[in-house]
Amino acid sequence: MTAKTPAAKTSRTPKVPVPGKATINDIARLAGVSKKTVSRVINDSPLVKPDTRAKVHALMREYGYAPDPQARGLAFRxxxxxxxxxxxxxxxxxxxxxxxxxxxxxxxxxxxxxxxxxxxxxxxxxxxxxxxxxxxxxxxxxxxxxxxxxxxxxxxxxxxxxxxxxxxxxxxxxxxxxxxxDRSAGAEAANYLESLGHRRIGLITGPKRYRSSIERGEGFVDALAKRGIQVPPERIYEGGYTFESGVAGAEQLLARPDRPTAIFACNDEMAAGVYKAAQRMGISIPGELSVVGYDDSPLASQLWPALSTIRLPxxxxxxxxxxxxxxxxxxxxxxxxxxxxxxxxxxxxxxxxxx
Amino acid sequence: MTAKTPAAKTSRTPKVPVPGKATINDIARLAGVSKKTVSRVINDSPLVKPDTRAKVHALMREYGYAPDPQARGLAFRxxxxxxxxxxxxxxxxxxxxxxxxxxxxxxxxxxxxxxxxxxxxxxxxxxxxxxxxxxxxxxxxxxxxxxxxxxxxxxxxxxxxxxxxxxxxxxxxxxxxxxxxDRSAGAEAANYLESLGHRRIGLITGPKRYRSSIERGEGFVDALAKRGIQVPPERIYEGGYTFESGVAGAEQLLARPDRPTAIFACNDEMAAGVYKAAQRMGISIPGELSVVGYDDSPLASQLWPALSTIRLPxxxxxxxxxxxxxxxxxxxxxxxxxxxxxxxxxxxxxxxxxx
DNA sequence: CTGAAAGCGCTTACAG
DNA sequence: CTGAAAGCGCTTACAG
Structure with a gap:
């Protein structure tokens, strides 16, 4: 305890904080500044002399110091x-x-x-x-x-x-x-199907309580309308974003005499339901029915044929x-x-x- | 400020804490005890007189008091x-x-x-x-x-x-x-297929770095062995728990002359891959090929036919x-x-x- | 069964 | 640019 040389040589003195356990007080003492100054460095205050800042930063790194979020939080309220x-x-x-x-x-x-x-x-x-x-x-x-x-x-x-x-x-x-x-993506799906030549097009929406469902569906219908294609109410089915509702929707839409040549399902789960219904009814995809989904879920690329869908990153x-x-x-x-x-x-x- | 009657009548004095903002000090003052006693109540210490505890509890409820987790955490370290x-x-x-x-x-x-x-x-x-x-x-x-x-x-x-x-x-x-x-579930899959009468059975495992993959596969093979059925190495394919690896595995297993009548895939994604391969090869499920998966993912009930699989809650x-x-x-x-x-x-x- | 003092590791407000 | 004091809302250790 008589030595005035920089400590840390005798490694186990109580003065040297354990890595990962240092506090603001340790850093302050080691740097020879007040804890308030260390606090300023932590909070990126400009009111610190560059030298001081550098020294404090070095010490923080050396001892693996990170401020305690709970203490900080308590003070910050x-x-x-x-x-x-x-x-x-x-x-x-x-x-x-x-x-x-x-x-x-x-x-x-x-x-x-x-x-x-x-x-x-x-x-x-x-x-x-x-x-x-x-x-x-x-x-x-x-x-x-x-x-x-x-x-x-x-x-x-x-x-x-x-x-x-x-x-x-x-x-x-x-x-x-x-x-x-979602609206513009619905429109993109519409334009894609229209450009392929489809004119009788069905839509399976999600539940109305989801804004996304409304946006996707309206975007789809409006874009088709702009290109002169109407989607009559009987070609729109309100699903529940579930697989089963996709099955039910497709069964209804595909049972009609003027059966659609394409269906846009507002999510992939329902699109998978469309696949199942089509398979049951002996309607081949994409030969007799085109399908577009929404979400690009893992499911989409695993369906057979792989599902064309809307992808949001x-x-x-x-x-x-x-x-x-x-x-x-x-x-x-x-x-x-x-x-x-x-x-x-x-x-x-x-x-x-x-x- | 002269009234000695219980406050709270004039509702807006600084003495009455805002709901959701009360502190231990407020509760202590209101209850006429020290904060340490309130602390004891918070921490369910038995060293509190029932009356006191009840009074403190009532106050805590009345003011919607909940101890600050950060302050508590700081003190608790x-x-x-x-x-x-x-x-x-x-x-x-x-x-x-x-x-x-x-x-x-x-x-x-x-x-x-x-x-x-x-x-x-x-x-x-x-x-x-x-x-x-x-x-x-x-x-x-x-x-x-x-x-x-x-x-x-x-x-x-x-x-x-x-x-x-x-x-x-x-x-x-x-x-x-x-x-x-997972081992016992693998065995359950094995026993199920064996009891249906299958004798030539294929296995698609996950990667060896997953313990689950080893357990499922070994549990399956061992259980079959106990019933006198061997699964030779050429009927075991090491997949990667991915859809694509399921496809690849099934294609290899099903291409063999003594093609298996059943396949156990160590997860549902790979089982879905088996479906795809079978469909491509014109092998019908379950008529010509039985499939068991693992996980009971949402996929399982959406496949057609619905996949028999292992479910873990x-x-x-x-x-x-x-x-x-x-x-x-x-x-x-x-x-x-x-x-x-x-x-x-x-x-x-x-x-x-x-x- | 209860409480006064000190402390957890930070920050704010104030002073210089 | 820097620091000493007080405080954030709790608990521990000690005393009674």
């Missing part, structure tokens, strides 16, 4: 957690969003907490509010269908909680929206949504952020047979 | 977060585990933080260690394949981190394991794993916890044709 709130989309969608969000969160000091909910249950908004308040979340990312619920958005604003809504149309200010433009959606959330305070987005879905043409469509 | 660490299983598996874990965590005060990783990358164990240490996690749940990595388990033990491993065989002490018994797995983690300190599990998979017979199997 908020946590470094982002909530992912979702109702009941497909597993693939949830997981891809998670991967994307985590891409954006990597090395940011933020972590992702998952929070499923049931938007049909009484008081689900209260549940989310409690979650946000208790965890003092930095913000939440809202996936369809909860993202489409204005009451939830309103409740979050009321408690001053940052959020980003992922939805098929802009329904909030730019900083709080990530738009997926969901991981990008997650990444950008998280990016918006993190920059919401610093650089409030001025222009609406969007990720655009596109058609992936595979083997399920052909020009209609000349009958 | 650990957080109330559970980490879910996974490499790359199917989306459906990940999501079901998440639902299950959250079932168990509900109202426990713990939250779930997701942490994907790449077990093939250099230093992935370090990444997980940093995650655990920085967040001061209460514990982590490990899903295959990372759950099978002894080096990771060792590293977690070294930093004194609670964990539960989900795997197909017991590879750790009871309190830290949730076993899924994955959500239960997640729930029980989380349960183990939460009770690890209090009641260290003495006996190995298991969730058992079972065959779901659908339409893809029939006795072999008498040719």
């Amino acid at each position: 908020r946590s470094f957690l982002i909530g992912l709130v979702f109702d009941n989309p497909t597993a693939q969608y949830i997981v891809n969003i998670q991967y994307g969000v985590l891409d954006a969160l990597r090395d940011s000091g933020y972590e992702l907490v998952v929070h499923p909910c049931d938007s049909k249950s009484e008081g689900y908004v209260d549940g989310i509010r409690r979650f946000v308040q208790q965890q003092k979340l930095h913000g939440v990312i809202l996936i369809p269908r909860v993202s489409e619920d204005e009451a939830l958005a309103e409740a979050l604003r009321a408690i001053d909680c940052r959020y980003v809504r992922i939805a098929s149309v802009a329904m909030d200010e730019p900083g709080r929206m990530l738009v997926t433009h 969901v991981r990008d959606v997650g990444r950008q949504a998280a990016g918006l959330l993190l920059t919401q305070d610093a650089a409030p987005a001025a222009v609406m952020t969007a990720v655009t879905p596109h058609l992936v043409a595979r083997d399920s469509c052909l020009p209609p047979q000349a009958v | 650990r957080s109330f977060l559970i980490g879910l660490v996974f490499d790359n299983p199917t989306a459906q598996y990940i999501v079901n585990i998440q639902y299950g874990v959250l079932d168990a965590l509900r109202d426990s005060g713990y939250e779930l933080v997701v942490h994907p990783c790449d077990s093939k990358s250099e230093g992935y164990v370090d990444g997980i260690r940093r995650f655990v240490q920085q967040q001061k996690l209460h514990g982590v749940i490990l899903i295959p394949r990372v759950s099978e990595d002894e080096a990771l388990a060792e590293a977690l033990r070294a930093i004194d981190c609670r964990y539960v491993r989900i795997a197909s065989v017991a590879m750790d002490e009871p309190g830290r394991m949730l076993v899924t018994h 994955v959500r239960d797995v997640g729930r029980q794993a989380a349960g183990l983690l939460l009770t690890q300190d209090a009641a260290p599990a003495a006996v190995m916890t298991a969730v058992t998979p079972h065959l779901v017979a659908r339409d893809s199997c029939l006795p072999p044709q008498a040719v």
